[in-house]
Amino acid sequence: MHSHGPLSRSKPSHPTINPHDLPPNAHPASLMFLTVTHSLPSLSQALTSLTASSHTRRLVALVLDTFSADAVEVARRFGLPAYVYHPSSATALAFTFYYPSLDEDEIVISRKFGELVLSEPLRLPGCMPFDARDLSDLVQDTSSDFHATLVHLCKRIRHADGVIVNSFLHLEASPIKALQNGKNPPVYPVGPIVQLSSSNSSSSECLAWLDDQPENSVLYVSFGSGGTLSYEQFDELAYGLEMSGHRFLWVVRAPNGSALSGYLNPQKEDPFEYLPKGFRDRTQGRGFVVKSWAPQVEVLRHGSTCGFLTHCGWNSTLESVMSGKPLIAWPLFAEQRLNAAVLSGEFKVALRPRVNEKGIVEREEVSRVVKCVIEGEEGKEMGKRMGVFKDAAISALSKDGSSTRTLETLATKWRNMEI
Template sequence: MGTESTQAPAESAVHVVLLASPGAGHILPVAELARRVVARGAGVTATLVTYTNFSSADHSSTLASLPPSVSTAVLPEVPLDDLPAEARIETRIFTVVKRALPQLRDLLLSLLEPPGPGVAAFIPDLLCPWAFEVSMELSVPGYLFCTTNLMALSCILHVPELDRTTTCEFRDLPEPVRLPGCVPLRGVELLDPIQDRSDPAYRLMVELGKNQLLADGFIVNTFDAMEHETLVAFKELSDKGLYPPAYAVGPFVRSSSGGEADKHSCLRWLDEQPDGSVLYVCFGSGGTLSNEQTAELAAGLEASGRRFLWVVRFPSDKDRSASFFGRSRGEANSPINYLPEGFVERTTATGLTVPEWAPQVEILNHRAVGGFLSHCGWNSTLEAVAAGVPTLAWPLYAEQRMNAVMLSERAGLALRPRADSCGEDEVVPREEVAAVVRELMAGKKGAAAREKARELRETAAKAWAQDGPSRRAFDAVAGKWKQAERAG
């Protein structure tokens, strides 16, 4: 079969297989979904399948923390030598997914054939819908797990139609794109990998949108209060048979890291700061700034006079997602060395810079943190929502510009630098950084966003209560798996 697996699942009434694409933004929420699947009732087990390509030590620790009723399987590495060095991360991921389909088929067959536990449902994540080819061949019900929001999923599903009805680059569209129940989006705010029709990633994104329609349903990491209008509009389309049904089962938020996180020096530094006074600055596991933007951000933070905690990563002038698969640097080197000369010394009284990683959930929930300068990745967004912290939106890649629009224009949770900042080649100047940081932390707009964040924190906490909307949605889709198992 060519796969490595651990903790072979015991014979059970219901067994579910989940498939996670590479990257922390996908592994973490899929692992959380697996936990919730097996926690639903006795006799429910799961297998979480990942890829050898682009795996990391962080992924291994996430998988190791899963309960015993979740087994794991790793699909063997597939060659990527023929891809050009400049291939986008989406192209790399989609190529891995497509080339590993034979090994995935072998794995599912081994679970379906006696004495295997059977497969009541197959759940690939957002970037793996090509895998439905295998589950459909084997007559296994398939559900797509959307690790981001329903607006982004709606956009991906609409990409084939946009491709068919337009010829220009999307940034040149004369009118905004209006998706049902969603905030209008300018062409430049659409998904990052469709912004260049000549790039191979563009054609793969068209395929992605078509293949996602093969799902029996969409399990979405969002919740009603966050996207109520979008959910209502999507249900109308589903009821008409245009889309499979969507189940809003979020928010999935990491629990406290414990251990290493509890000992992190930045938490001790936060303990010494006044309530709500610190701006947390982090661009997620993959977000990367250019050298020039790093210098302007540093100068702006310094000029703002506000307290900050900045997780600094190595800059890149070529790729805003350069950290997505990790970086191999000598231990003697540190991203702090790429900050402007004297910056760390000059800001000792107000700021703290941390290289590479910090315990984000603990930081966002600390009493001293009053704002989050974020790339608007969906995991980070939900973690900020769960903590009741407003955002300064600084999108970089993937669907992050769309998230920034939603957070600022509909949810009221975020402030943004001027409208054309954070663009493809735009550099946000230090003066703009300083102004928007001051506004978020001490201005009227920041106070309004903070109040909205507190309100949404309350509704997020209730989503998974005993009769909460997310729990009801999860029970509805999980009930279908049991029916499928009995029918089988």
């Protein structure tokens, strides 16, 4: 990173990665890590070009994505401090630092076949206790390729000169203070970093539909940019929304056997074809269904939106915080279960639907939690608590706010490196 000025007047070339160099059927996270690994020579070449150019201001730091942590060593070769940007919560960062030593605590009874069993809840410094179900997508079978990737990345991040985290003090005060214990790299909470607006939102039909709905009457339903449901769960959600009798705006993606399918393969199927027969006719007027994408920032900010049924991705969580809307926590994969546990158990701004023995949220349960959020006292209390977090988020980003001061401290540190 430069303290100021353009990166370069001539752009170095960035050769693409040959897919045949990557192992087939590997975990998506492992593929991201390997893609970065194959790109390190290109990064070295680019840094060589930048440092040799007379038109380039002196480089003072390199800021890396979590999956690019191996580039810390590249930065070292160029005498650059390296910082990792962690786009998720401070709680998830605490787990990231802890993960390589998980087995040393001897609380893991089994992690075979994706079924995690713990002898007791996991207690991380500054965090609430976590049950096995909150960690099941994070703690991998030791024989999996992803486990080795996770251990490697978690250890490598500790070699960074600092970690920039997308959170703020009032939201996660205890985890952040626990992370700033001198044993970890310095942690810089600079969030919430969220989009201020969505692209192409001005012509969105769903916003026009929201304009015609009563205030605080609509549940927004979305599972992020790539999350998908199973065929059975897709049906149960549809029938549950219908049973609730409440208004909803649902971003629909075709069901699939994998919750990750929307990330792994672009969807070509029409998701409307999978809706229950007659569903759109029966819910006409109080339900609005859109394919694949909606202007989420504007939807959440809209006065007609009352709550958000979400997969608990951290970006979506922070966008809901900034809009002050309570949540129905429906995690799918990765650290989303961890986020859901914190949102429902610690922050108390989310309801977490009960699942049956097959892991399905049945339609009656969908209807129950929708009613709780939109018409129940519990939903109103969650909304009040979320409003407090909204005010705190706005304060953190203000001129004298905690996140602004933290970022200024870091920028000043980099600026002094140039002198």
